Amino acid sequence: MDRMNTDILNPLTHDLSNCETEAIHSPGLIQPHGVLFVLAESDLQIIRVSDNTEVFFAIEAKSLIGRKLDFLFSEKQINDFKKSLQNLDPKIVQSIELERNIDEQSSLFKGQYHKNEDFVILELEKEDSPGLSELYFYNLIKQFIENIKKTENFGETIKLVAQEIRSITGYDRVMVYQFESDGSGVVIAESKGENVLESYLDMHYPAVDIPKQARKLYVQNWVRLILDTNYEPVSLFPPINPVTEKPVDLSYSVLRSVSSMHLEYCHNMGLSGSMTISIVNKQELAGLIVCHHYSPRYINYQTRYYCEFLGKLISLEFFHQQEKEAEKEREKIKELKLKLGYKIDDKSVSFGNVIKHNSLTILDLVKAQGAALYLGDELILIGATPTEKQVRDLMDWFFSLPQQEVFSTSSLPEIYPTAKKFKKEAAGLLVISIFLHNTSYHLFWFRTEVIQTVNWGGNPHQPYQIDPYNIHRLSPRGSFDLWRESVCEKSLSWQPVEIEAALELRSTLLLAALEFSQVALQKAAEQAEIANRTKSQFLARMSHELRTPLNAILGFAQLMNRNTNLSIDQREYIDIINRSGEHLLALINDVLEMSKIEAGQQTFNENDFNLYNLLDSLKQIFTMKAQNKGLELVFDLRPEVPEYITTDENKLRQVLSNLLDNAFKFTKVGQITVRVSCPKEKTEIIFEVADTGAGIAENEIGILFEPFVQTESGRKSMQGTGLGLPISRQFVRLLGGEMTVRSAVRKGSTFTFNIKVALCDRNDVIALNCERRIIGLEPNQLNYRILVVEDVEQNRRLLWELMNTIGFEVRTAENGLEALSIWQSWRPHLIWMDILMPIMDGYEATKRIKATPEGQQTVIIALTANAFSSEQKTAKTAGCNDFLSKPYREKVLLEKMALHLGVRYYYETDPLKSQKARELTKLTREELLVMPQLWLGKVYQAASHLDEETILELIKEIPDEYEVIARKLKELVNNYRLDVILELTRV
16 A cells, blocks of 8 residues: 655654654655656746756756756747646646657657746656557547446446556556545455465555545645656755755655655565555545556556546546435435424424434434433433433533534544443444523434454554664554454444434424423524524634634734835835725624624623714715715714713724614715714713615514614615614613614604713823834843644744744644644743644643643633634633634734733834825825816816726826825825815815
8 A cells, every 4th residue: 555655764763753744745856767847937947857867868967957948849849838838727737748859869758747836847757659549548438437337336346447457557456445534444446466366355554554644645646656666766956946945846746756664665565666546535535546566667648647537437436425325314314304393393292202203213314223312401312322320421521522513433432431331332422412592402322332353454553663773663564464453442433424414413403492492482583593593603604714814814914014124115005905904804793793792792892082083084984975975964063072982982983884874875865964962971972873865664663673684675775684783783782872763754764872981081092092013022031932833824824923023932833732742842931822723623732731730831822713702711711821813913912922921022113104194194285286187187086986996097197206196196095085085186
């Protein structure tokens, strides 16, 4: 079995810990049966080349560096090559055929090429024979497909594939591996020559035979050929890319050199040549077709393409088989839904009895032998189960884990040792959970212990040995003889199709739980609850998926802004990125607000601010909209209203913005008025937003504040989602007030709300608005060690860059397991811990660190793209000292470090921003009079139509001598101040 494709390493240094992290995609070496070029994409100049060109071209490698590819091949061939590179996707590998003619002698080369950053990787192999015709392979494919049609099952199909590949390639042995859910492989088909005595059919091989990075390369490269396992690797010249000074990424290379570990593996099996063909399902490695030969063997490109076709064909068959199994389970679910639906209509039957009446179907659904249904405090046992006390103890353990909709294990005693006492009834466990109101419902399925005899190719439990240097090193098995193992305390594995069926059942039971819930809510309210919770789950996931890339966008923009060498234009572009990102973040937050409200997770974040400035900014924003619609906008601010107040500024702004948006949406003529008043006590402020619009019918006012419900005028407008007013009313309540509405059809509407406020000092507000940027650490402090744990490379790099720039000592890890290892050896002062990560998540890593006395001294701050406060509680329960949501602002992140570590920073002001702000305010109409009246009129028309693109084109017409004016106008456009441009150009 092909273990992995890695660079040539000394086995003594290749230990178990570095196996999973080895950079096998960039070994800097290739196999000698071909030549590899690294070319500049722009002109095909040779940047690097394998050091074996004398064999193929009779030219030294160093003599080719700096030359263009047309030095070796004709101009016509190179021109065709350049055309094929245009718009080529970097993930696409293309085949190529080139001919070299010297002194009337012709040499044919076949190979492949692909893009890599700004380079092109070209690989060529010399074809000494003309090869077989395309018609020959067409007929092969046609006949093979006809033969497949005659097979009766999947087993016959894969056996036919093994026979076909051995027939066309001539290998001594061809095997088809299928990977199990735990990553181990089993030989499910084999074709071997008469000279091969032993059979590997039904042999199992451990998951460590193919590490995760090797599996990734198998997905990228469908065919991998090793001509001779005793080859001498060829290095690239020069050793390092002179342009990037980095190793070249050979992930898509077919000539990439092979790991010494894999070569040792092959030698132990007595192999001299091999080829692997990938079987891929949904971008995951599902299996391998492995070819073995006991002498060196070369397979030409045409034959390899045919083998790749067979690999893709069997991949489709894998997927087809899975879908057939899934469809069977879906049919069972449909039957169960019908049965449950029938029983649900009978109000005399309890929810527990519905489960009992369908117990056989529920067990058969996931091929379980027993089940336990937990309804609040009621426990119902079905089939073969542990005792009631054992089940309740198991549930107590399960409830201590983080909440999850589905949970499965085929080795329960391994993670819950108490289960060894009842392993015969429950060695495997599958759980679906429903969380509704203050009640939870859980269905536990049990699978009995199955003592299995597994045939291994050698002992899988001895992957390493201790060498003379006392180093644990991987040691490929020297024997591949049959090694039998009895596996105990395990059940049959839960298959993906069974877990999918369990999730389907969860949805069905969720509806049933709504009907039979003993919570004091009506049936209609419960149905709305499940709809809202489903929506909340979707929004939470959407938040995570959107916030993660947005964190990188905003973070790197802030990081770039630290560069003091940036020009004014460059800072302008970064400001645009920041503003656009902040705008997108605001939209995401708006969509999430209703979900947070429904989940009871909305928070009140008060701050000191200038109310007059807030109202002025809203007036500026909506004035242009009023002018475009021909409406009058009036802001009536009573003199007794205080200027500086304390409340949640963002929520107040959102309420007023939403009410004004609605007023403009439904008002065609007349005016819109905002009135702000205050009682004598000045602890309450009253706001009114009145319009002369379409108005609301009396019978619709009662539904006005219901989520996702719109009035008739709202539906006709084809705008909005029906969330704005429900969110606004909830915000007002959070601010200590209430919202009411008065309306008459065709006369208009008035929305009134009050909020509770406190007065604050003017100087406090001014101080808050004078932020200074942190640029480094004050001297004479500890050398703070910071560990960044983040699985997304961009976000990991962002934090590393920021921490390093400030002056911290930083290390990074991409999962919880790696973080544990670094923490044990390095003892960081603070860990930025991402939550959702593969292998080991942030919760588990935090628990393990905090479980030690040393770990109690380490500050751990959770990082997550989940914006819900329940995530904060879970993180703190796991042991985190604090919590920060993505995308985070640089200032907040650094302040949290100061809070927990006592770090002291020094600051600097940004003179460029101050200069730009001063320049912006200096722009006058007199300065613009240097331009013709016709030009000013065009700018005015474009501004009145909110046509930013036309304004930017007109700015280009400003002569170079007035570049300052052009920059000021451009800044106004980028800051969305078309209202200012409108006033400056008004006739």
